[in-house]
Amino acid sequence: MSGVNRVTKAVLEAEVRSFIADMERAAEAAADVGRKTESAAKQATRVQREQAAAAKQRPRRQAADAQRAGRKAFDETARTATQSALVVGAALVATGKAAVDWESAWAGVTKSVDGAGQEMEDSLRGLAKTLPATHDDIAAVAEAAGQLGVATGDVVGFTETMIKLGETTNLTADEAATSIAQISNVMGTLDREGTAGVDRFANALVALGNNGASTERDILAMSSRIAGAAKVVGMTEADLLGVANAVSSVGVEAEAGGTAISNVLIDMSKAVKTGSADLERFAEVAGISADDFARAFSESPADAMNLFVKGLARVQQSGGDVFTVLENLGQSDVRVTSALLKMAGAGDLLTDSLQTGRAATEANSAMQAEFAKRLDTTAARLAIARNNVRDAAITLGDSLAPMAAAAADGLSKVAQFAAAIPAPLRNLGLAVAGIG
Secondary structure: OHHHHHHHHHHHHHHHHHHHHHHHHHHHHHHHHHHHHHHHHHHHHHHHHHHHHHHHHHHHHHHHHHHHHHHHHHHHHHHHHOOOOOOHHHHHHHHHHHHHHHHHHHHHHHHHHOOOOOOHHHHHHHHHHOOOOHHHHHHHHHHHHHHHOOOHHHHHHHHHHHHHHHOOOOOOOOHHHHHHHHHHHHOOOHHOOOHHHHHHHHHHHHHHHOHHHOOOHHHHHHHHHHHHHHHHHOOOOHHHHHHHHHHHOOOHHHHHHHHHHHHHHHHHHHHHHHHHHHHHHHHHHHHOHHHHHHHHHHHOOOHHHHHHHHHHHHHHHHOOHHHHHHHHHOOOOHHHHHHHHHHHHOOOHHHHHHHHHHHHHHHHOOOHHHHHHOOOOOOHHHHHHHHHHHHHHHHHHOOHOOOOHHHHHHHHHHHHHHHHHHHHHHHHHHHOOOOO
């Protein structure tokens, strides 16, 4: 076993031993109170007898010494009882707080997820035992999933994927959940494929982020902007991510690039459906016939656009006027021109990006591989160990939560009673307390 693994194992064992030791100390302290109290009672009886004998046989000074000895025994017992109470109290507070915190987090989930029950609660707590994310973080993602319209049966699987994305990319789990749920709502991913489709989407996203010049956050932001047009023209999620990666990798911002690519896709779709003169122009730039372009677009809008981008690159390389070509197609907007020409100048970037996205979707393993590396770190192991300790505390604290709630209700009633005391009487009471 390597040095790092030995250290990791020792730290993890220490985390668990510490929790168990706290509970054992609490139990031992409580037992110690009983033993010392009994001992003090016996000693007090003995001292009293000695005091009685001393009163008859010794001077008063000796009797006073015996009394002091008795008080000392009681004082020692009192100190022991206080210390024991503190240990017991600390353990109870720790477990009670864990249970109360989880109860609050779970309430957020039940508020946004229809039909959230014991099975879902157990599943979400189970995620915390295997993922390096806190119970609160997991509940927050599940709550967001419900708010974003994720079906009840998909919430746990969706949450797990988002937590893994948060651990393996520059996205937070909440960011990933919000953006991917919104894209899924547009593209119909969850409705069509459930969480399996979201897993494939996430794996493609990670693969593109690892192999391109853009980050996962950039790709997701661009995808959100293009998703509406992509859905209209029939583009797949893998191709949506591939196009978004290519546009982001040439330095085009999400807002400008999303508008540009959406305009091109919509205009191509119109030309194909209407058979207008623009269809001939798109086909001419792509280097194929109008019928072939229409067929290519119908089968794969992303591939048809890739043919068009490659055609623009050829026009550039041959010294042609690409600006006039784009203007004749109604693509003279500076954002469209900039995005298309940057991609045209990037060689096979769009081709490679589409291939990577499709391969990663099919393999469905890029995120899992990255997450496995994350789990192998000491920090992740420690986080999971702490989660397991906290989950045990939640279970123990569940029994304390009703008592804490009852105590809080009682305190509220006392406060309400005090507030209802007439002002003259209340002021008199405060004055007496001040004098005291």
